[in-house]
Amino acid sequence: MPAINASRHHGLLDLPALRKRAKRLLTAVNNGQGDDTREQLRLLGLAGPPYRLADTQWLLAREAGFASWPKLKAHADAVAFAARHPRFSADGEAGVKHWRCGNDIAHSLRIAGFSGVFQMFDDPMVMGPVPALPEDQYWQVRATYTQQAFNLGAQDIEQRQTNQRAALAQLNADSEMVLWCEGDAYDQLFLVRVLASLPCLPRRLELIEITEVPGVERFIGIGQLAPDLLAWLWPQRRALGEDALALAKQAWAAYTAPDPRAWATLAAQEHPSLPRLRAALARQLQELPGVNDGLSLTERLLLRILAQKGEMPAGRVFAQLMMHDEPLPYLGDQMFHVLLQPLIHAPLPLLLEGPGEAWAQRPLRLTELGQSILNGQANWLDQAPPPRWVGGVLVNAEHMPWVVSGNGDVSQRA
Known part of the structure; x- marks a missing residue:
């Protein structure tokens, strides 16, 4: 992975490398080359040529997620200072x-x-x-x-x-x-x-x-x-x-209880002392079966990926889920593999798994039932899925399981 792209993952910006790249881009666009760069500058409202170094620096800052080059530099300097003076x-x-x-x-x-x-x-x-x-x-x-x-x-x-x-x-x-x-x-x-x-x-x-x-x-x-x-x-x-x-x-008491209503109440409230808790509880609540399709949100997202992109190796499905589709990423690869198993090995499976030496290499594709559930023509809870747990809640399709709506309301399915 090039250093410029690697920094978007680990967060450590290489200012000298970015400055050199900005100078190379400037030379290229002012010499009539670098069509892609020139088009990006035009979209930023910079018609040119001629262009200035500040223009290509601004472009690189925008690519890195900053509003301006000075803001990018200020953040890089703050990280470097903290590393030199950790206190x-x-x-x-x-x-x-x-x-x-x-x-x-x-x-x-x-x-x-x-x-x-x-x-x-x-x-x-x-x-x-x-x-x-x-x-x-x-x-x-x-x-x-x-x-x-x-x-x-x-x-x-x-x-x-x-x-x-x-x-x-x-x-x-x-x-x-x-x-x-x-x-x-x-x-x-x-x-x-x-x-x-x-x-x-x-x-x-x-x-x-x-x-x-x-x-x-x-x-x-x-x-x-x-x-x-x-x-x-x-x-x-x-x-x-x-x-x-x-x-x-x-x-903790709400999450471990067999009845998720106290959990749902907490998931709907702001909590100043732990401000990130509400969103996490709300996201985890969506691992209960959806009221309309019987799927957890993770199951629904991965089925949608396969419906949109077709057959894919499981590892690529996981990468797509974590890097693009999951609103609050929390899964590791082995956890994802575990969550796949009921969908593949249920009496009426939602996924078919092809051959491959490692699980991440094995292709996955939707079954007709999986597509029907995504289309709203069937409910996973009506297909005898294996029991599973979400916190203290046992999800058993045969015993009035708790289900959740898209807005976080919970109820028991008759």
Whole structure:
């Protein structure tokens, strides 16, 4: 991937390279070459020639997602300054425990100069049963699901759970912790799970929470960012108080309940103490069966991709979903693979899977039933789909399952 395009993914702008490119573009358009560049400049209201360096710099800034070259330069300078002057020692970072719902930033934190303890909490609570049960029973339910769904060894799961449970059990009034989150359901459920586990407000409780980064074309997660961007994020953290803990406990109780009405109520409200929570709860609520087609939003989106583009390898479907169609990206590739299985292996499948050595290479195409459901001529809940869970809600087509409308209203299907 060229450096100019790579920066749109990891966020680390290369100002010298951008300046050189702007000069090359300027020379080309003023010499009667670079038709595409000249057309883009014309669309920006710059008729030329002759063109100035400021014109091609403005064009590159617009391509990178900034309103102007000075704004692009200001952001690049801010990131560079933060990387040179991280102020970690002054903030007492060495005594902090960095909590994250995966290990995607563990190495980058070290590269950027962070020295606090890293704590991973990677239970994918957006999938499988997340019921309101006593702790021992809850963790056993999660272990059984994770082992079956992801084909992981029992010893591996036990070790992960032991580490996570021990970390939660050690939380107390003397804890110093910083949580790194995005705004999607995977991260926000991690956030409320950890906050709801706190016995009291700890001595230090801070949150780094982002949904977009200047210059990044499609922000999926903090793990995609260059290490210097973590240093830039560090001063943007904010303290959480008792109101955030109370909201987290309420949200966790609602998400793990067998009745989603309290969850739907929270998903319809703004929450100043955790401002990204509403959108995440609303998006995850759409994983309940749709009232009109019986599909989760993820299922509906991936079927639409195949209906519009035709047969495609599963890996390309996943890429299209995450980079273009999913409104609040939260899935990893293995999670996507798990979600495909009921659609492929149900008695009346919605997808047909072709041959291929790896699952991502196997072509997928819609069945006639899948197309009929997309066309509004059938409902997936009438086709005996396998039972599944969304949070604490068991979706069983035979027992008046909870369904959701497009605007977030929930009801039981007769």
